[in-house]
Amino acid sequence: MKENMLFSGESKNIEYKVTVPDKSEKYMKTVVAFANGKGGKIVFGVDDKTLEIVGMNTENIYKTMDAITNAISDACEPAIRPDVALQTVKDKTVIVVEILPGAQRPYYIKSQGMIDGTYVRVSGTTRHVEGYMLKELILEGQNRHFDSEICQNMTVSDSDINELCKSMKETALANTWQDSEKAKIKEVTKNTLISWGVLKESEGGIYPTNAYALLTGRMPQQPTIQCGVFKGTNRAYFVDRREFEGPIQEQMEAAYRYVLEKINMGMTIKGMYRQDVYELPTDSIREIIANAVAHRSYLEQGSIQVALFDDRLEVTSPGMLLNNVTISKMMVGYSKPRNPAIARAFAYMKIIEKWGTGIPRLFEACAEYGLLEPELIDFDGDFRVNMYRKRDTDIKTNTKKVTNTNIKTDTEKVTNTNTKTNTNIKKQKANAETATRILEIMREQPTITVKKIADQMRLSVAGVRYHINKMKKDGLVEHVGPSKKGTWLLHDES
Numbered sequence: 001m002k003e004n005m006l007f008s009g010e011s012k013n014i015e016y017k018v019t020v021p022d023k024s025e026k027y028m029k030t031v032v033a034f035a036n037g038k039g040g041k042i043v044f045g046v047d048d049k050t051l052e053i054v055g056m057n058t059e060n061i062y063k064t065m066d067a068i069t070n071a072i073s074d075a076c077e078p079a080i081r082p083d084v085a086l087q088t089v090k091d092k093t094v095i096v097v098e099i100l101p102g103a104q105r106p107y108y109i110k111s112q113g114m115i116d117g118t119y120v121r122v123s124g125t126t127r128h129v130e131g132y133m134l135k136e137l138i139l140e141g142q143n144r145h146f147d148s149e150i151c152q153n154m155t156v157s158d159s160d161i162n163e164l165c166k167s168m169k170e171t172a173l174a175n176t177w178q179d180s181e182k183a184k185i186k187e188v189t190k191n192t193l194i195s196w197g198v199l200k201e202s203e204g205g206i207y208p209t210n211a212y213a214l215l216t217g218r219m220p221q222q223p224t225i226q227c228g229v230f231k232g233t234n235r236a237y238f239v240d241r242r243e244f245e246g247p248i249q250e251q252m253e254a255a256y257r258y259v260l261e262k263i264n265m266g267m268t269i270k271g272m273y274r275q276d277v278y279e280l281p282t283d284s285i286r287e288i289i290a291n292a293v294a295h296r297s298y299l300e301q302g303s304i305q306v307a308l309f310d311d312r313l314e315v316t317s318p319g320m321l322l323n324n325v326t327i328s329k330m331m332v333g334y335s336k337p338r339n340p341a342i343a344r345a346f347a348y349m350k351i352i353e354k355w356g357t358g359i360p361r362l363f364e365a366c367a368e369y370g371l372l373e374p375e376l377i378d379f380d381g382d383f384r385v386n387m388y389r390k391r392d393t394d395i396k397t398n399t400k401k402v403t404n405t406n407i408k409t410d411t412e413k414v415t416n417t418n419t420k421t422n423t424n425i426k427k428q429k430a431n432a433e434t435a436t437r438i439l440e441i442m443r444e445q446p447t448i449t450v451k452k453i454a455d456q457m458r459l460s461v462a463g464v465r466y467h468i469n470k471m472k473k474d475g476l477v478e479h480v481g482p483s484k485k486g487t488w489l490l491h492d493e494s
Helices: 025-036 061-075 110-117 131-141 158-174 190-196 210-216 248-262 282-295 327-331 340-348 358-368 435-444 450-457 461-473
Strands: 014-017 040-044 083-089 092-099 119-122 125-128 199-202 205-208 225-230 238-244 265-270 273-278 304-308 312-318 375-379 382-388 395-397 400-402 477-480 487-490
Touching (some): 025 061, 025 125, 061 083, 158 190, 158 340, 190 199, 210 248, 210 340, 225 248, 248 282, 248 304, 248 340, 282 304, 282 340, 282 358, 327 358, 327 375, 435 487, 450 461
Antiparallel strands (some): 040 092, 083 092, 119 125, 225 238, 265 273, 304 312, 312 382, 375 382, 395 400, 477 487
8 A cells, every 4th residue: 555545544444543552452343344344454653633653662563563463363253364564654663454354254353252342344433333234244254145045934835936937027028129139038937046046945945035025025124215306405305205115126117217207308309200318317227226226235124215306316225335346346347246146136137237337337328418427435334326417407499498397395296397408419318218219119019009118118108198199299100990909000211
């Protein structure tokens, strides 16, 4: 570590001590916290309040180093082997104790026992581990995952398994647009679910795991997704709020639709017809909510929170980043799923793409939309993604000025004002909720009903009718025959 970083102040992986305390427990908490996390360094000989390098007494410094090494080895369980070294700065000598991330978690102070003696590092401070974090450390140390553990006191029948398999394939088909890709979707079987970790074989029987319980909505204390719209840029004033329950994949889709209902929508001209364009890239909205569901800690009882402010969309999921996962690694596509069984199920259902690709695509999409860079925050036991809206929300088209969403008081409804944009939005991504997609579905399935179009596109029936009525008015499409058994005729092609 560079000198200017080592002495620039305490952080998540650096702590200062003026001298070596008589009672080793005063720094042993930090030692186990570093071992339970991403590692770190304790620097003896620096004042943590003033950052003054006071140095250590060099007369018996090697004896002091041996005492630190022995104290750590004796006090911690499993044993921790520190790297203890000297460093001279401004003619002062300090002792730098480096603790590497441990593989046999949880590490704890032996005299206090595992429950009372386990500590973690959170936002630059050492804290006693919370119950759910301790369970996660135990699983991680044994290379196990909560979602793949058998769900206690739950049974599963063959009909239950078949129902989930059928539902998952239907979701995969609904999330796949091209017929050629739909043909490649394979059946989900009991053995498939076992290989993913959604079911588990044990003592000759088949048992549901926590992933199964979460995917079917049968988890004891099934987690929820909380959504809300706020006036301004903080949480002082609620405008609207919703909470979604049920299977986690259905919660995710409901939260996604909620956001689409609340953000602004503009319009552009593409070919012979108009196309609706949301102010934020919709694929990215869906992906960050899906990632929150797939990668959150289900040992923590908190809810995923999806909050829309005047300046940003904020998605917060319970659980810090896993060890060896950093924001810089995520930026280049690194991924280590906390819930691999759920991640595999989501990938099959086309809810998430390949692991690790979501964050790079998020940054690319926001750049294409001309938005500020998204923000990734690992803090206080949670992980948050901020996607920023455009600051200048008044958009002019020709001589008409359309303002941003009119937000009223907490007890009033939100009035979403559609904003019209001109043709300079052509570079923005086409999305699944546009007239283009409706026409493509009609072209592929001429006898499809409005309700089935809405189901495929994850839109309301009223929303689909709105687009169809516009296209009928423009002479792009007509419907021949009864509403449920008729045929769509398209006039958008020469």
